[in-house]
Amino acid sequence: MAEVASAVVIGGTSGIGKAIALRLALAGAQVIVAGRDAARGEAVAAEATRLGAPLARFVAVDVAEPDQVEALGRRVEDAMGIPEVVVNCAGILQSGKHVLDQDLAEDERIWRINYRGTLVGAQVFGRMMKRAGRGAILNVGSLASFAPLSLPSYTPGKQAVQALTGILAAELGPHGIRVNAVAPGYTLSDGLQARIAAGERDPDAILDTTALKKFVAPQDVAEAALFLCSPRAASITGVTLPVDAGWLVQAPYAHYLRGNPIRKGQQDE
Numbered sequence: 199m200a201e202v203a204s205a206v207v208i209g210g211t212s213g214i215g216k217a218i219a220l221r222l223a224l225a226g227a228q229v230i231v232a233g234r235d236a237a238r239g240e241a242v243a244a245e246a247t248r249l250g251a252p253l254a255r256f257v258a259v260d261v262a263e264p265d266q267v268e269a270l271g272r273r274v275e276d277a278m279g280i281p282e283v284v285v286n287c288a289g290i291l292q293s294g295k296h297v298l299d300q301d302l303a304e305d306e307r308i309w310r311i312n313y314r315g316t317l318v319g320a321q322v323f324g325r326m327m328k329r330a331g332r333g334a335i336l337n338v339g340s341l342a343s344f345a346p347l348s349l350p351s352y353t354p355g356k357q358a359v360q361a362l363t364g365i366l367a368a369e370l371g372p373h374g375i376r377v378n379a380v381a382p383g384y385t386l387s388d389g390l391q392a393r394i395a396a397g398e399r400d401p402d403a404i405l406d407t408t409a410l411k412k413f414v415a416p417q418d419v420a421e422a423a424l425f426l427c428s429p430r431a432a433s434i435t436g437v438t439l440p441v442d443a444g445w446l447v448q449a450p451y452a453h454y455l456r457g458n459p460i461r462k463g464q465q466d467e
């Protein structure tokens with residue numbers, strides 16, 4: 199039997215969401231791939247079929263429009279019944295800037311997609327799962343969920359996603375629904391590759407900020423996502439799991455070392 203029978207991956211047309219959709223397909227799940235870009239979405243659905251998904255379809259949705267997420271819910275239920283899993287992966291990245299320079303139109307757009315999109319996805323599919331008395335919701339946080347990164351709209355939004363994950367887990371647990379999040383580190387997704395190509399992220403400097411001295415692969419995040427959504431994580435809910443190549447430990451360790459260097463031959467007293 200498949201580890202996960204049915205799933206919808208919102209933001210499954212590219213990058214991390216695409217890797218999650220394909221990993222679920224490989225595990226034998228029926229998969230609905232949702233996002234705005236039909237050409238990329240249809241291609242992911244075709245690849246999911248090739249990997250063994252018994253049903254794989256693209257459904258167009260803009261998560262900034264709550265009505266469209268409601269319509270997605272109806273399309274999903276018609277196609278596969280109430281899905282066992284929903285992954286809220288739609289999101290946009292931000293260029294670094296100071297809070298005092300933050301443009302409010304950009305702020306509103308980022309919140310609408312990254313936070314409200316996650317909220318509405320959890321509401322639409324959470325209500326359906328409550329009827330079924332089971333389910334797993336997976337949100338996508340970030341390193342920004344844990345640290346004050348210089349991304350004045352993205353960071354607060356991702357901290358809010360972590361908070362929302364905890365509240366949802368507490369409220370939906372009694373209905374047999376688990377709610378977790380993954381927090382990817384620097385992940386070589388299509389989105390991040392575009393930022394690197396535009397000169398907005400420095401790949402060499404990034405490697406140095408991780409304990410493992412590497413980027414996270416989208417497939418690494420997908421493995422964690424499958425685990426959290428599968429019965430193997432039956433007693434895990436409310437967590438935000440970093441998949442970060444050791445960024446969260448490396449950053450404070452390196453900072454501390456700058457002020458308190460370990461000298462050669464130094465002995466404890």
Ligand SMILES: NC(=O)c1ccc[n+]([C@@H]2O[C@H](COP(=O)([O-])OP(=O)(O)OC[C@H]3O[C@@H](n4cnc5c(N)ncnc54)[C@H](OP(=O)(O)O)[C@@H]3O)[C@@H](O)[C@H]2O)c1
Pocket residue numbers: 208209210211212213214215216232233234235236238259260261262287288289290291311338339340341381382383384385386387388389390
């Ligand atoms: N890459 C990283 O280093 C990293 C690190 C931490 C967290 N994350 C998070 O991981 C998630 C995926 O990012 P990624 O790096 O994989 O970027 P990506 O390759 O650009 O993928 C972004 C996905 O979000 C979808 N999306 C964006 N706006 C949407 C909207 N309004 N409605 C519906 N779908 C929308 C895109 O689909 P369409 O274009 O088809 O709409 C695409 O499938 C985001 O939540 C991001 O914050 C990424």
